[in-house]
Amino acid sequence: MGFLEQFVHNGRALLGHRSKAILLSGAACFGAVLLVQRVNSRREQKKRILEAQRRREKSFQVAERALLEYKQSHPMTNALYILSLSLSELTKQLQESALSPEEVFYTYLEKTLDVHQKLNCCTEIILDSFEQLKTIGSCKRGILYGVPLSLKENLLLKNHDSSCGVVKYLNQPADDDCVLVKVLKEQGAIPFVRTNFPQALLNYDCSNPIYGQTLNPHNLQKTAGGSSGGEAALIGAGGSVIGIGTDIGGSARIPASFCAICGFKPTAGRLSSKGCKSIFRGQKTVLSTPGPMARDVDSLALFMKAEICEQMVFLDPTTPLLPFDEGLYQSRNSLRIGYFDCIEQTPTSPSMTRGVQEVKALLEQAGHTLVPFTPVRILDMAELMSKGALADGGATFLQQLEGSPVDPVLHAQVAMYRLPICLRKVLAFILKPFVSFPSIMLIYHSFRSAAGVWKLHASIEVIFMRFSVSQWRRLNLDVVLCPIIGPAFNFCYCGKLMSMVPHSMTYNLLNFCAGVVPVSTVTEEDERNLCHLDKGGWFNRVLKKAITGGVGLPVAVQCVALPWHDELCLRFMKEVEELVKKARKDEGANANGKVYLIYDFH
Ligand SMILES: CCCCCCCCCCCCCC(N)=O
Numbered sequence: 001m002g003f004l005e006q007f008v009h010n011g012r013a014l015l016g017h018r019s020k021a022i023l024l025s026g027a028a029c030f031g032a033v034l035l036v037q038r039v040n041s042r043r044e045q046k047k048r049i050l051e052a053q054r055r056r057e058k059s060f061q062v063a064e065r066a067l068l069e070y071k072q073s074h075p076m077t078n079a080l081y082i083l084s085l086s087l088s089e090l091t092k093q094l095q096e097s098a099l100s101p102e103e104v105f106y107t108y109l110e111k112t113l114d115v116h117q118k119l120n121c122c123t124e125i126i127l128d129s130f131e132q133l134k135t136i137g138s139c140k141r142g143i144l145y146g147v148p149l150s151l152k153e154n155l156l157l158k159n160h161d162s163s164c165g166v167v168k169y170l171n172q173p174a175d176d177d178c179v180l181v182k183v184l185k186e187q188g189a190i191p192f193v194r195t196n197f198p199q200a201l202l203n204y205d206c207s208n209p210i211y212g213q214t215l216n217p218h219n220l221q222k223t224a225g226g227s228s229g230g231e232a233a234l235i236g237a238g239g240s241v242i243g244i245g246t247d248i249g250g251s252a253r254i255p256a257s258f259c260a261i262c263g264f265k266p267t268a269g270r271l272s273s274k275g276c277k278s279i280f281r282g283q284k285t286v287l288s289t290p291g292p293m294a295r296d297v298d299s300l301a302l303f304m305k306a307e308i309c310e311q312m313v314f315l316d317p318t319t320p321l322l323p324f325d326e327g328l329y330q331s332r333n334s335l336r337i338g339y340f341d342c343i344e345q346t347p348t349s350p351s352m353t354r355g356v357q358e359v360k361a362l363l364e365q366a367g368h369t370l371v372p373f374t375p376v377r378i379l380d381m382a383e384l385m386s387k388g389a390l391a392d393g394g395a396t397f398l399q400q401l402e403g404s405p406v407d408p409v410l411h412a413q414v415a416m417y418r419l420p421i422c423l424r425k426v427l428a429f430i431l432k433p434f435v436s437f438p439s440i441m442l443i444y445h446s447f448r449s450a451a452g453v454w455k456l457h458a459s460i461e462v463i464f465m466r467f468s469v470s471q472w473r474r475l476n477l478d479v480v481l482c483p484i485i486g487p488a489f490n491f492c493y494c495g496k497l498m499s500m501v502p503h504s505m506t507y508n509l510l511n512f513c514a515g516v517v518p519v520s521t522v523t524e525e526d527e528r529n530l531c532h533l534d535k536g537g538w539f540n541r542v543l544k545k546a547i548t549g550g551v552g553l554p555v556a557v558q559c560v561a562l563p564w565h566d567e568l569c570l571r572f573m574k575e576v577e578e579l580v581k582k583a584r585k586d587e588g589a590n591a592n593g594k595v596y597l598i599y600d601f602h
Pocket residue numbers: 201202203204226227246247248249250251252382383385386389390437440441498499500501502
């Protein structure tokens with residue numbers, strides 16, 4: 001090699017080494033910047049979480065001090081009596097001044113503080129409630145005058161955050177109360193505590209990285225359910241007489257079933273959703289709605305009566321001028337009731353089936369006509385639920401969680417939404433002929449044109465007509481009796497059992513009204529029958545693991561009515577509740593009969 005060639009060669013090598021070195025150091029710097037950013041963002045998230053936790057603790061401390069002060073001058077001798085009253089009895093006593101709003105408020109506050117210690121169900125005590133209590137006399141004519149009320153945290157409350165468990169939503173206090181809270185305050189109710197939920201709300205467990213896991217009042221090793229699990233746990237343990245949850249796939253009904261209370265999902269639109277926060281905006285295919293949760297059906301009906309008034313329509317003109325039909329709620333004529341105790345390819349526990357069968361027998365004995373009903377096209381509906389609620393394949397859900405710790409209850413869901421779209425499409429295609437639910441849950445549907453959205457909505461319309469008109473009308477049904485997910489699961493199983501949500505989410509997709517009533521408890525025989533789940537495929541085996549060790553836990557049934565037949569649905573729920581209570585009394589007198597309902601809140 002000549003001198004010149006050697007020179008050029010060395011020069012090139014040097015340049016090559018240099019550019020490699022430059023590239024490498026550039027990449028290292030970029031990596032370091034990313035790492036620092038990540039560490040900083042983690043630190044920031046942690047700081048925000050800690051601040052929120054401190055705010056929560058502070059609200060408890062202030063409440064404890066106020067309670068102590070009150071108790072020094074007012075011995076709370078009526079506490080047990082007050083806690084034993086149903087909502088209707090309580091409102092009567094308050095209106096007749098037999099009880100004062102102060103003694104009722106502090107009694108429930110004390111109970112709530114105690115329950116929260118055990119179950120971790122509250123996200124804060126609403127300190128403004130102490131001020132509201134001082135001026136509550138001006139609302140004496142309200143239907144809920146002096147009634148302390150609990151609220152799921154995603155219901156907007158002026159000057160308070162609604163985090164939905166998402167760290168980036170912290171430190172964003174609301175400008176105003178949601179419509180439901182405004183109306184209830186006018187009706188004399190005193191919102192005094194906010195309750196827990198799963199991170200990002202799209203799950204039926206009840207844990208998030210800010211406020212932790214809520215436990216089941218009937219077994220501390222089980223979840224309270226969700227997403228309105230804090231409400232269900234608090235009410236189930238006697239810390240609140242009435243509360244508001246929200247429901248997009250069973251969120252008011254599933255935790256009610258897990259915690260032995262009543263939960264109602266009205267027809268979406270009957271109550272105002274204005275100010276009920278969700279992590280998506282503009283998702284109108286599967287409708288979310290707020291709904292009441294309480295210990296008995298009368299309380300749910302009273303809540304509906306209090307909310308459905310001119311003021312609600314004034315504040316939210318999207319709600320209909322359709323007054324609560326008290327006559328229909330109170331009517332006692334016999335009903336034609338469709339029933340089913342399981343649905344196609346959807347895991348169902350032995351106690352869910354037994355609950356329906358026992359209630360069916362009671363309804364028949366009481367003179368109602370029971371007609372077998374086969375829900376049709378469940379798998380198609382499941383696909384539409386998935387396409388509707390997760391039209392972006394879970395992208396927004398993941399976006400909201402970005403930079404935030406992901407709660408373990410969401411791991412199964414998050415893992416699925418993180419799979420690359422092309423892989424999900426291939427997997428869905430391969431799995432479809434063999435396993436329905438996994439393939440449905442992998443479905444990614446991006447609407448590239450309006451035609452896509454229209455097609456989805458047209459499919460829902462077709463199913464709605466098939467499910468409701470042709471079947472309900474052909475059988476001349478008033479209502480339907482069916483199972484609801486239960487009994488309460490071990491922690492972190494709900495996200496793995498999304499295949500069970502058709503039990504509840506069907507009625508969100510079709511916008512029927514539906515409610516849950518506790519009717520029984522898990523027996524030794526139900527537990528032995530879990531062995532049947534071994535045969536039914538992977539999801540059934542997961543369900544078995546989720547509910548093993550459930551003897552004594554609540555069992556509930558679901559009552560369903562056509563859209564806008566909310567009063568009829570509540571009336572049917574009331575019938576079930578009364579028959580179950582009566583059966584329990586009779587069989588108690590009879591000594592060797594079955595015990596239908598052991599949860600006595602009094
Ligand atoms: C097999 C059907 C899957 C549909 C999945 C859609 C998204 C899940 C929503 C679950 C909601 C659970 C309870 C609630 N938040 O209402």
